Each structure stands twice: as structure tokens, then as C-alpha cells.
Amino acid sequence: MTKDTANIDVGDQQAYGEGLSADELEEQSIDPEDLGLSPELVIPPSVPLNEPAGGVPPVIDTLPELESAAATLRSYDGPAAIDTERASGIRYGQRPFLVQIKRGESPIVLIDPEAFDDLGIINDALGDAEWIIHASTQDLPSLRMVGMRPTKLFDTELAGRIAGLPRVGLGAMTEELLGYSLAKEHSAADWSTRPLPAPWLIYAALDVELLVDLRDAVSDELREQGKLEWALEEFDAICNAPEPAPKPDPWRKTKGIRQVRSARQLTALRNLWYERDILAQNKDLAPKRLLPDSALIAAAKAMPSTVPQLQRIPGFHAKLIKRESVRWVRAIRQAAHEDDPVPYSVPSTTPPPIKAWDHKRPDSAESLRIAKEVMADLAERYALPTENLLTPEHLRRLCWDLPFPSEDEVVQALNDYGARPWQIGIVAGPLAEALATDD
Numbered sequence: 001m002t003k004d005t006a007n008i009d010v011g012d013q014q015a016y017g018e019g020l021s022a023d024e025l026e027e028q029s030i031d032p033e034d035l036g037l038s039p040e041l042v043i044p045p046s047v048p049l050n051e052p053a054g055g056v057p058p059v060i061d062t063l064p065e066l067e068s069a070a071a072t073l074r075s076y077d078g079p080a081a082i083d084t085e086r087a088s089g090i091r092y093g094q095r096p097f098l099v100q101i102k103r104g105e106s107p108i109v110l111i112d113p114e115a116f117d118d119l120g121i122i123n124d125a126l127g128d129a130e131w132i133i134h135a136s137t138q139d140l141p142s143l144r145m146v147g148m149r150p151t152k153l154f155d156t157e158l159a160g161r162i163a164g165l166p167r168v169g170l171g172a173m174t175e176e177l178l179g180y181s182l183a184k185e186h187s188a189a190d191w192s193t194r195p196l197p198a199p200w201l202i203y204a205a206l207d208v209e210l211l212v213d214l215r216d217a218v219s220d221e222l223r224e225q226g227k228l229e230w231a232l233e234e235f236d237a238i239c240n241a242p243e244p245a246p247k248p249d250p251w252r253k254t255k256g257i258r259q260v261r262s263a264r265q266l267t268a269l270r271n272l273w274y275e276r277d278i279l280a281q282n283k284d285l286a287p288k289r290l291l292p293d294s295a296l297i298a299a300a301k302a303m304p305s306t307v308p309q310l311q312r313i314p315g316f317h318a319k320l321i322k323r324e325s326v327r328w329v330r331a332i333r334q335a336a337h338e339d340d341p342v343p344y345s346v347p348s349t350t351p352p353p354i355k356a357w358d359h360k361r362p363d364s365a366e367s368l369r370i371a372k373e374v375m376a377d378l379a380e381r382y383a384l385p386t387e388n389l390l391t392p393e394h395l396r397r398l399c400w401d402l403p404f405p406s407e408d409e410v411v412q413a414l415n416d417y418g419a420r421p422w423q424i425g426i427v428a429g430p431l432a433e434a435l436a437t438d439d
Contacts, residue, residue, distance in 0.1 A: 046181040051202050052209045054107050059098070059196060061115035069109045070125040078104030079130040079154065081211030084142045085191040085204055092284050096142040097191040102208040103129065110201065114192075118147035130154055132211045134170045136238055144243070153239040156211060159218040162231045164383035174210055177217040182206050225383070230422040237420055249346065255293040260300050263341040269300035270342055271331035279324060291321055303332055350393070351400035367403040367435050371395055374434045378427060390414075390423050398431070407432035 060069050073080070080103040084096035091097075099111045099119065103126065113119055131150035133139050135157040143149065160168035167173070171182045186203040193200075222228040247253075251273035260266050273296060280287040295315025304310040307325045311317055316328065335341070351357075357365035375395065379386040386392075394417040402409055410428040 046175045046179050049180045049182055049206060049209070052108055052205045056198070056201050056205045057108055057110055059110045059112050059201065061112040063116070066111065066116060066119075066121060069111065070121045072106060073101065073103050073109065073122065074125040074127075076104040076106040079132050079212055079215065080104075080126050081132045081208040081215075082139070082143070082148075083133065083204070083207040083211075084139045085189075086142055087190050087192040089286050090190050090289060091192050092281050092286060093145075094142050095145045096139075098196065098204055099143070099146070099148075100204050100208045101126075102211070104212070108205045108208060110205065112194075113146045116146075120147040123148040126150075128152060132156060132215045134173075134207070134211065134214075136235075140238070150239055153235045154215050154219075155235055155238065156214050156218055158234055158238075158388075159215075159222060159231050161388045162227050162234070162384050163218055163221045163225060165218075165221075170207065170214075173218065174214055177221070178210055178213055180210060182210075227382075227384075230420075233420045233422050237418075252346075254296060256297040259297055263344050264335060264338070265300045265303065266344060267338050267341040268303055268332045268335035269296060271335050272296045272299055272328060275327050275331045279327070283320075291315055291318075299328065299332065303336060304329065305333060305336070351396050354396070357400075361400065361403070363403040364400050368396065368399040370434050371399050371431055374430050375427070378430060382426065390419060390427050391417075393417075394419050399435075404435055404437040405432055406436075 060066055080101055083100045085098040085100075086094055087097055088094060096113050099113055099122075101109045101111070101122070111119065111122065128151045130152040132154045133150075134155070136153060136155040140149070156173065157168050157170070160173050165173060165176065167176070175181045183203055183206070186200045189200055191200075196204075219228060222231050249270075251270045254269060254273060257266075257269065260269055276287050276291050276296065280290045283290065292315055295313065298313050299310065299316065302309070302313060304313065307329055310325055310329055310332075311322060316322065316325070321328075351364075352360060354365075354368065357368065372395070375386045375390060379389050382389065394414055397417055398405065398410065398413050402413060405413065407428055410432045411424055414424045414428065
């Protein structure tokens, strides 16, 4: 779909936006006449895409419309470009408030998932089509919430990383590889708003308008670099990954928790965290928007036993929070009298913070320093980020568990951690050689 900008005549200028004027070309030592072009011609560095070629469809929010959309998507062949819009940091959880789909040459479909129990009918209509998603690990959890899960995936953002592109945002990749610029000013909007404003819908529709073309372009880049099979391994791993297990003790991720010094205070923090989560879910508000972590930490440290004491703590005087004062005080009092307060620390199956390695396992610390140098060299050689060449947590676990591994041990360990075969094939030999000891 990339337009040959060298053939744009002067009359097309307004349609494509401001580009390089003749004066600007002259400043860059480019003479339009040397290119066989009119000196009055404006050559845009990229073509602003202001709306999809087929226009922006209405948002689907009734069952007959959803059934019609499913029939339309079923009637087209080819991969399906898919995106979601969420209200992260505003509403509770990560559910989608808009789902955008374009399959092959089909018209764009915009669906309000809030209007339906689930979107299983759309999932069925897509069958075994390849789903093209930009930054799929952000969208797939939301799509699973509404009954949608791919059997085959192509992640354009991850493909861009493996291809070594300097910028991998959707707008940056679309501009670099296709020559179109996309407006991104509504990315942080509150997508739970109803009705959705027309400019937002244009933005949302454009997110899937060129995804198929972008997939083809970045595939060509990967193929030329001999990396396409690496990317396909990554996509299969994401697509076939099991549902993530709930994280134990999520309250221990509260920002500022290190300020809490006793088991009783930690128990109060736990109680407050869960009370906030229940209230946030009931009010459909992001928990931190309802009450910031700093307020929970302050209350857990102070352990107020009365409502007036609580309301002197910053964060607890907002109208909604004040109405729930008894809830917060009760949670703190229960912690004060808990027969079995939460332990101050819990056993971990992961390595400790790196700053503790020199003291706890100096051999592992030295191995990690060597391993990082090896990974940096390999990343430069293969022109991709180190974190995509091997997950940093896998490298840390390897050096912590096996500071002087043989190549077979490296292969087995990385395989157990979940590294992909292409990654193991590149890094196992160099890491084993660099970490070998003469002992």
C-alpha cells in the first residue's frame, strides 16, 4: 500500500500533509530538478494517514450487528489484524473496551465488547486464521477475557525487535517500513467513555488498517537477515503459552513496601490492599486511582485505630474514601489482633537481587558479569536486543544455579527455563566456553 511519493503532483499536497518544500530540499543539498521533478513539488518524508481507506465504520453493540460482523469476517480469507483499546489505570482490570479487526481485504470491524457476554462468535468466525497483533502480550490477556484466542500469531512489534529496528512502536515501524505516519494522540484516552468520540475511532481503526502490510514488510526484513524462523518460534511460544497462574501475595508488590518494618504492619498492608481491591472492583476503578499505594503504606505504618486518626493520613480524606473509613480501620484493627501475622519475608524460588550476589555467591556474581559481556557481544553480532536474544531472568538463573556449566548443562537449563531453541542454539556454546573453569 505504500504510495510512490516521487509521483505525487503539487495538487496532491494537501491530501498528504506538509512535507519538504523546495527551500527545505535546497537546505539539504537536494535539487528537485536533479531528480527529474518540478521545483515546486513537495515530497513528504512520509504520508500522513488521516483515516482508513474504507472510512470508519460504526461501533457494533447489538447482537444482530455482531452476527453480521462474524459472517463478514468468515467470508474473507487471509490473516486477521487485531487490536484492542483498554482503560488501563482508569478502570478495574485489563478488559478491552474496543476490539478492532480487519481480515484480509475486509472492511474494518469495530466492536464494543462491553455490550456482550463474550466475543466467541467472532473467535469462531476467524477460525485458524493467523492473527496479526502489535505487542501481543499486551492485547492477548484482554482478548482472552472476551473469549478470543489465536491458534496462529504474528507479532509485528516483536518481529521489529528481532529484526533490530531502532524503534518498534506501531507508528514508528509503519513510517519506516511503509512510508505512512499514524496519529497516536489518543493512546492514553479513557476508552470506557461512551459514546466514543469520532477522532478516537479513527485512531483505533488506523491501528489495524496497515497491520497486514506491516507484517509483510517486516517479514521481508527478517527473511533477508535469516531471522524469520526465530521470530516464528517466538510467536508460537506466545500463542501456545498456558494461562498464567495467579501471582501469590500480589500485595507484596505495593510500591514503598520496604518502608514497612514489622509483621503486624505488613499484615495491615495486606488487609488494606485487599480491601482496596474489592472496593475498586465494585466501583470499576483502577485500584491506584481509587487510593494510591503511598496512602496504604502510610496507614500500615501508622496503624490508626480510630476513624479520626485514619483521616489525618494523606489520601484518606477524599469523599469516596472517607465514606469507607470503617472498612479501612477494621482492616487495620484485624491486623493488630491477628493470631498469625504474615511473615516478614517468604522463601523465593528466584535468585536474590544482583547487588546481594557478591556477598552470597561471589562465583555466581563473577559468572554473571562474564555472561553479560558475552551476551552483549552476541547481541551486537546478531543485531538484536540482548533481552530478545535471551530473557534476562534466564541468564540470571543460569549463573546463580550453575556458575561453571558445561555446554550440555547450559542447554538443559535454558530449555527448562523456557528459552526457545533458536536462542539456545546461539548462546549455549559461547556462554559455556566463557564460564568454563579449569578446576
